[in-house]
Amino acid sequence: xxxxxxxxxxxxxxxxxxxxxxxxxxxxxxxxxxxxxxxxxxxxxxxxxxxxxxxxxxxxxxxxxxxxxxxxxxxxxxxxxxxxxxxxxxxxxxxxxxxxxxxxxxxxxxxxxxxxxxxxxxxxxxxxxxxxxxxxxxxxxxxxxxxxxxxxxxxxxxxxxxxxxxxxxxxxxxxxxxxxxxxxxxxxxxxxxxxxxxxxxxxxxxxxxxxxxxxxxxxxxxxxxxxxxxxxxxxxxxxxxxxxxxxxxxxxxxxxxxxxxxxxxxxxxxxxxxx
Numbered sequence: 001x002x003x004x005x006x007x008x009x010x011x012x013x014x015x016x017x018x019x020x021x022x023x024x025x026x027x028x029x030x031x032x033x034x035x036x037x038x039x040x041x042x043x044x045x046x047x048x049x050x051x052x053x054x055x056x057x058x059x060x061x062x063x064x065x066x067x068x069x070x071x072x073x074x075x076x077x078x079x080x081x082x083x084x085x086x087x088x089x090x091x092x093x094x095x096x097x098x099x100x101x102x103x104x105x106x107x108x109x110x111x112x113x114x115x116x117x118x119x120x121x122x123x124x125x126x127x128x129x130x131x132x133x134x135x136x137x138x139x140x141x142x143x144x145x146x147x148x149x150x151x152x153x154x155x156x157x158x159x160x161x162x163x164x165x166x167x168x169x170x171x172x173x174x175x176x177x178x179x180x181x182x183x184x185x186x187x188x189x190x191x192x193x194x195x196x197x198x199x200x201x202x203x204x205x206x207x208x209x210x211x212x213x214x215x216x217x218x219x220x221x222x223x224x225x226x227x228x229x230x231x232x233x234x235x236x237x238x239x240x241x242x243x244x245x246x247x248x249x250x251x252x253x254x255x256x257x258x259x260x261x262x263x264x265x266x267x268x269x270x271x272x273x274x275x
Contacts, residue, residue, distance in 0.1 A: 020138040026092045029071075033096040038072045041131040042174060042209050043202045045078035051200050051211055055126065055170050062086070063125035066164060068114045068157070069132030072096055076107055088124075090114065115153060117160040122169075127161045130174040133185075143181035146188065155188055162191055171214040179210060183226040186212055187219035195222035 022028040059065070061083040067076055070089035079087060090112040091097055097111045112118060114132060133154050137143070140150035161171050171193065175182060179197045186195050194217025199208050 023135045023138045029091075029093040030095040033072060033093050033099065036072060038074060040073055040075075041071070042176060043130075043200070045075050045082070047202045048174060048200065048211070049082070051198050052172070055172055055213055056084070059125040059170060064088075064123065064166075065126045065128065066090070066117075066119075066124040066161075068127065068129040068161065069135065070096075070100065070109065072100060073130065075128075075130060077104055080107060088119075090117075114157040115160060117164050119164050121163055122166045123164050125166055125169050126172065127165055127169070128172045128174070129161075131176070133157065133173060134175055134177060137177075143177070144184060146184060151185060154185055155190075158186065158188070158191055162193075168216065173212040173214070174209065175212070176207065176209050179212075179222075179226045182210070182212060183219075183222050186214055187223050187227070192216065192219070194218055197222065197226070 056063075063084065063086065065079070065084055065087045067073075067087060067089045070076060070091050071093075076087045076089045088108045088110060089100070090110050091100075092111065092113055094111050097109045100107070101109045114129075114136075136154050136157065137150050140148050142148065143151075145151060146155070158171075165171060173182070173186070183195055183197070186193060191214070193214035196213040198211045198213070200211070201208055
């Protein structure tokens with residue numbers, strides 16, 4: 001109970017958006033990051049480390065790694081401390097890039113749009129995102145409508161990730177999105193990825209989260225397993241407050257991360273920003 005009460009206080013301290021569409025607004029993230037020191041979306045590195053082990057063993061400690069939508073997440077720092085020192089972190093928010101660069105000068109932080117990566121081709125062994133794509137999809141009316149503006153935006157981000165990956169590289173997505181929602185996006189023409197899905201829960205959590213490991217290959221097996229129909233269309237209520245969802249998720253899953261102002265040893269996390 002005391003932990004939930006502490007989390008409720010933290011929620012009150014955050015400048016949450018009036019509606020979910022604001023998660024796509026860079027100005028929202030600049031304002032939020034100006035107040036917020038750290039926030040870990042979905043899960044900490046420690047909570048996903050085991051499920052990522054196969055991928056991290058494959059790329060090795062010398063791998064060049066790119067994190068999309070790093071926010072104020074602790075993920076890059078935790079991976080660095082685990083031996084993965086060549087990590088580039090990007091976010092659209094200039095505010096958080098400046099704060100994180102000052103806070104962790106041994107790590108690389110660059111302001112950049114995930115839909116327009118300016119690194120050139122075949123530069124990274126691993127591209128990883130944690131709830132950044134979720135932030136780009138907040139206003140989609142149907143996750144199966146691949147022609148919607150939000151889904152097209154995500155496809156552009158995925159194509160950019162594909163572009164900067166070396167041959168044999170891995171794109172890794174960590175999300176709360178169910179496989180039958182996310183696999184159709186990852187299996188689109190032009191990506192040519194095989195897709196491996198894993199499910200996990202955080203310590204003491206009740207919600208399921210998923211990792212999608214994408215490598216050069218055939219998406220057909222994943223499509224056959226997960227893509228079953230065109231699905232329903234969801235109408236959004238623009239007046240609904242996104243703070244209700246954020247508070248609900250934090251109450252349900254106390255390990256969904258901590259947000260604090262200057263909490264010693266605080267944790268990471270942003271999403272589209274997200275991380």
